[in-house]
Amino acid sequence: MGRLSRAAGWGAARLLPAERREWAKAIWAEADEIPSALERLRWYVGGTWLLAKEPLMGRRVGRCLMFAALIAAMASSAWGSATAGADMWVVRALPIATVAVTILLALVARSRLGAVADSLIARTLRISMYLAMALLIVAVTGLVRLTGAESALLRLGPPSQLSAGKVVAWSLVELLLAAYIAAVLAITAQRSRVAPTTLVIGTAVGIVLGATMYAIMPLGVWEFSTAPWLRGTAGDPVVVLAWVLLLIGPFVAGLAAGRCYSRPASHLAGGSGKIRQGIAAGALMTIVASLIVCVLGLLTLAESAHIAWLAQLMLGGHHLSAAADAHRAYVLSKSFAIGYALIWLFFPLIGLGMSALAANIAWGSPTSEQHGNGPGGGGGNEEGPEPPPSPVGEPEAGEAIGVALELVGALPSGT
């Protein structure tokens, strides 16, 4: 019991800020000297109360509980019900691999870029990303169960008989998930130099695009709307809106983020800082939209084959078995994989490209490099003498690409 309580105390101490950790360990170590068990228990209670009162404790404990709940949800989905067969081990391997990749990327991000930025929007984005990944895993495992026995791709067979093509396919799936996780971790880190207003702009426009696209295709990506509330030509204006948001949204988000950015005195010259914010906003916007479309869409597909009211809502009067048959046929088709793969792969690229274009147009000229201004007008409250020209010369399109690569961690900061 003594070892257990000591281990619990030392574990709880790890949740405290570094300057308070020694004190927590001191309280727990002192308990060993107390002869009476009741008095020792009172001592532990007092120490626990002290830990609980620490300002960051609630947040840290909440974070631990949230992660535990997400892992429990994924485990329940993967292990909770019988799989279609002994060779459907991908249902269990995918959550394990995703959790391992997430932990690894979080540790790498923390060591290179620091902890999460101290803003509500950054913390909310990270938590939302973890939640989205967990829901995605739940949805994918649900779809694998729905179709697994009939899908050549999903039915992997025993590990010793894996084909190279299937290994590559599932590795690419995991790689895409890792790329999204890494991008959000990088953008929301302390040393990423992405301003909170940039995060807000990117997230807000991304939510609008994601919600618009989900409204069109809640049951998968087709050439036409799959929404029961947008039949026939009723969906055409919404489709047009979605295309406009997809192509123009990153452009506008990039300009807005750069416009709102007022650089700290010791930071990059005005143009480079605004370019960075613009690209970050555009990339974030399409990442958020892509996650909303894919997570909600796949969840709707998976769950409307099990939940009667959802099947009723989405498929209008069809029974669950009919819904399951329809979904199975779709998920087994090439349209399913191609549609979602296109969204996952190309949305962030469109976001990066359009926002880089906007940022370069606005702040990529020598004039804008000196003053931090552009067609969008002056940015921030810059007063005082004109800063000297950047020693690296006028920024070019290559700088915008360099900033984009730096944001996703392909280059060290400050390159």
Next chain:
Amino acid sequence: MTPRSGFSRQTLSVLAALSARPSDWQHGYALAKQTGLKSGTLYPILIRLADRGLVEACWQDEPQPGKPRRHLYRLTANGAAAAAAALADAEATAATASPPPARVRPRVPRSVTWAG
């Protein structure tokens, strides 16, 4: 009633316990027994005093076999001076404070009515 030094009664009791043996390192449990304070009260006081530079803390060099190292505390030079001043101030405050005289209110019989 908080003395003029600004330290609470509990803090003054901790300062008094540390001042009794200013050059000796003392353990947390020993301070708790001397002051009668629980761990949830004692340690925040020690933390605040350490943050203000009045108390210094260190880990025991040679712990007993099979037991973890203990945390030790003693007053710094500033802490000893502040403790002496605070304790003297508290004594003076306790000595001079006296309850106010009771005020006797005249009883007015119920039959008496005031002239309007």
